[in-house]
Amino acid sequence: MTYLLKGGLVATWTSDNQPLTLLADVLVEDATIVRVDKQIDVGPNVQVVDCTGKWIIPGMVDTHRHTWMAIMRGSQGDWLLTEYLVKNSWHEQGDITVPEIRIGQLAGCLDALNSGVTTILDHFHAANSPEHADAVLEATIQSGARVILSMSRQSAPTQVFPHFEFANEAAADKWQWEKLEEWAGKGGGQLTEDGRVLLGFAYDLDMFNPDPALMPMHQAAIKRARALPAAVITSHVVSGPRILDWKKAGFLGPDVVFSHCNVLFQHTEVDDEMWNAMKEHKCSIASTPADELNMAHGNPVALEAVDRGVKCGLGIDCASINGGDLFTQMKVALGWARGRRNEEVVNKKLQPPQYNKHNAVDAFRLATLGGAEALNLSNTIGTIEAGKKADIVVLDADSVNLAGIRDPFKGVVFHATDADVELVMVNGEIVKKNGKLCKIEWGPVAKELRERAEAVRERWPDAKLDELWSKYYAQDPNMKL
Known part of the structure; x- marks a missing residue:
């Protein structure tokens, strides 16, 4: 046409x-x-x-989104990050059914498209079974969105109290790698003939299993992902030295996209080792400023990354917590950067600047060309x-x-x-x-989404989730990320 x-x-x-x-x-x-x-x-x-x-x-580019979570949207916006992990990641997430995750993925993709977001780096962290994975891929292709589908190599905990157990980890490790290799084998990492949907890889196991004895396992996983090949390797960084851990392990490269990176806000030195590692290895940051501020991740670093020459784009993070648009993220990223600078002027009694350092055109770039650069797609989109x-x-x-x-x-x-x-x-x-x-009629999607979202809420009412969170918080109020 x-x-x-x-x-x-x-x-x-x-x-x-x-x-x-x-x-x-x-x-x-x-x-x-x-x-x-x-x-x-x-x-x-x-x-x-x-x-x-x-x-x-x-078309705008989202560099970090958990798209399937549209099945639970509107229910998690007041949660802290630690609260989210206990309530969702360690309980609700492993209980989501195949039909629920399929409609959540489809609705999440359509939400993005409706808002003018045409490309998504999808950190798919609810691959509970081969059927869940295939349902998410099917819905992604059906939606018409451009997506790097990055299935996370992990299993859901089978026990949280009094300590964690992952009884299904060996089985999950086996079938998830088989599924990734099956997908990669269809088109060398292209999950559609036209290349609109690409294979990515998400990896956070080193965050929850930092034991040095497990480092060979982590290194083998990253090497195996690159051999698929995965277009992008993405991982969460909120606090702690993970960037340097990845550097030491030899993981860093231009295909690495770290979401959030709030830890970098504390690193203000010009020659800071973490910032320099990101720039040297041409890694990227996916900044999600709205929920980073609301959920106590820490302070956003999107425009500081640009100032330092580090590739950066925007994202919404959880479709359960934020709307699918990047208009909001642009405003928050820009407002935060301006507010931070103005606060320094007031606190340090500096001369007020004549103009704002960052402007609308800079935020626009984050949502378009900046996002494309972060995903190494600037030669084709952005x-x-x-x-x-x-x-x-x-x-x-x-x-x-x-x-x-x-x-x-x-x-x-x-x-x-x-x-x-x-x-x-x-x-x-x-x-x-x-x-x-117009590619997919929204009415039937909305009807099914509403019905299946209600089923999730019935299984996991607020009172039940609050009880779990209170129990965990009493056990570990200083939970580290």
Whole structure:
């Protein structure tokens, strides 16, 4: 299919790292942007989309999302991170059924697309069985989103009190590697023929099993993942020296994406070893500022990473806790960076700056080109340029939120919501049109999601979860991450 997006205001960073706004037409052939120009004439077989009064921006890139957790959205937003681990990771998560995880994954992908997020690094940490894994892959492909599906090598605990037991770990280790190798064998890491869905790998076992005697196991796992090949290796870093542990173990590389990295906020020296290790090995940070602040992960480091030359993108983290859009994450990342700088000015009685150090255009970059760079996909996505994949978002600049705004970068970061997203294209396929999802009808998805989410809540009522958390907190109030 060939499309001409005609007469819109293109707002994008470019491959030579410059922001650009241009009133132009965008010609798409099959999955690729082939031309961006002020006036493009086409023949009768091209489908023309009138973009007069619209903004055309790159599809946004989420670098850290637990997509399947849409099955539990709205229930976890007031939790601390430690509370989340006990209630969800160590109890609810291992009890999720195959139909529940399938509809959660599908709904989570559609939530992203509806908000103009076209690419997701999906840290899939609920692979409870081969059937769960296949259901998530099926839903991901069905959704139309561009996804690096990163199944986590882990098993759910079979006992938490009075101490942890993982009675199913040997069996999980066996079938999860078999499943990863099965997926990789279908297309060398491409999980769809067109490369829209790629294989990634998530690994946190070294965080919960830091015993030096287990280091050969961890090293073998990372080596095996790279041999698949996994497009990305992703892992959580909140506190502690894990970045240096990975460096010492020889794990670091340009395919590594660490989510959060709040520990780096405390490392302010110019020549700090952790920051330098990230830059030297071309690793990336996936910053999720909204829940990092709300759940007591620590302070976000997104724009500081950019200042230090470390690749960084944004993410929403848990679809159970945050909405699927990156508009919120852009605002929070920018607001936090500005607030931190202004606090230093006040506390240290410094001369007030003449201008803000970071601006809307910088936050916009985090959500588009920055995210693409973090995932090593900037040669194919992240900008509106000829030769890139046609992952495109069109916003209605005459909407209630956006009318009257001249600068689309400021408009996207400070004013836009998913209600302004009129059209979304992924890999040249339109998945949202005229403000509504069109590849998959939302109504039946919403109905099933509502029914299955209620079933989860019935099995895990708040009172039951609070009892578990209180019991654990009484046992270990100083839980370290």
